[in-house]
Amino acid sequence: MIIEKLKEIIDPTPEFSSTTTDIFFWVILSVFIAALILRLRGKKPAFTDYIPTLLSSLGILGTFAGIVIGLLAFDPTPEKMNDSITNLLWGLQTAFFTSITGVFLSITFKAFESFLLNQEQASENSDGLAQSDNSIEGILTVQNQHLAQIVKSIGDENTDSSLVNILKLHRSDAADQRKQVINALQTLNDA
Template sequence: MKNKAYYFLFVLYLLMFGFILYINGVFTGQITSRSNLVINISFLLLIGILMVISAISFGRLNKATDALLDAADDMEKNYSADQQNLWNRYKDKKDVFHHTVLDDQFSKYQRRIAAHTTPKGSVTSICPIEDYLNEDLLDRIGSAHYNGVVSATMSGLGILGTFLGLTLGMIHFSGNDIFTISDNIGPLLEGMKVAFHTSVYGIFFSLVFNFVYRSIMADAYEKLTDFLETFHECAEPPISTIDENTSAMLIYQANMSNSLKTMMELMKGQAAEQTKGLSTIVQQFVNQMNDIMGTDMEKLGKNLTAACEAQSTYARNFQRLEESTKLLLEASRAMNDTMNLALNRQDEVAEKLSETCDGLSNELYTFHRMRDLYEK
């Protein structure tokens, strides 16, 4: 109930207002000094106006922090049901908080994430939501620039009332001897009443308001921290660790390797079939020509045999080309392994950076808590 603590201010205010009216004789009908009563009521009304303005800003702050808690609860429920990152649900969602200021800030965050998202949906850059939903935003919603000086203003009103009361008492105070002084001591005492009364409730409300204000702001910061932790756990967009160009290059190299392998297999098969077929044809032709023309065709047979040997040499050359292609494929695989090793190292560096960021976040949180405790 820290966020409702400002209601306690109005209870104390009513009690103090009634006490001032009582000591000035309003309830008994024995008003000793109307000027004293008017001054006290005027100062109390000024303090009341300050408290009403602060209460309005506290109400706005409570609506914002309640919206943060409701959004965090929804994220936890959805994440518990699916056990999957929820960013795809929230990247285009409107009215996440059902709060104008918070929804406007979250829309800016969505646009920034969209600007760092590739056409394939990978987020390439870290975009912290703390740049949009932070303590400065809560200070602006809760009018911290105003509430931060209300306590000092109340103390200032108390001091002003002190000097005003003394001034009123001194106006009617005159005399040069003990007899005339004793006759004018009454107005001086009345002025001193004003001085003491305004000082008492001015300083009293200053202390109480400062305590309530700091409690409300500490509660708001705690709720903001709860939402940010839930968002990081359940809905923060995952950062892609592989560059799109690198991925495309790896795919291209794999396709090229497969194409070269297929081409070599085809070339190897065609060369073997051609050599075998040509040898068979040549042998049949020589046999037929020997039968027909006798020994005169031996020279032609030798020439055709030389042609077969040349074809064999051509096949061996294709085999060497195949071996060279295999070496190229092995070199390509080695390059792929090197790039995968580099990507793994990038993942390790990203994990270390993430652990460092988490450590810094915990230290900042501890620092804020220590600062709040110190200010209290």
């Protein structure tokens, strides 16, 4: 009953899946650009700190939307199976594209923010570093600071927006998606 109502509301066709993909792409990209502008202007720091998590979350939301579209379009009856598989794959295309877009822009924003933060720190510490800038020791000190920020962005277990945690979440989502596809194919095979 609920699935039939959803099929009435959501038109599970390749065109709908493509439109959904476009909508998620433009929303994620718009959030990314707005966050960059706000970060460069130094406004809304609480919002810009949350952006990597928001971008990843939007990507994951698009993943589940794509899975729902694909599964709603799936009809295991033998005469409709070929069209159903095509529509299922369109939904999965939406799922993976939105995930990749969200995670990629999240990582890009973190890298940009880390670079910008290091530039701000370097300008604040320019008095102390100006004397040693030309020396190998001064260069290595600055490089070590940059590497520490990169390592923190990649593997900080205490933040949800670290690359390691985002990849763990994405791997878990991919495993769930794979199980759903296997279950749908098993149902299809049984039919």
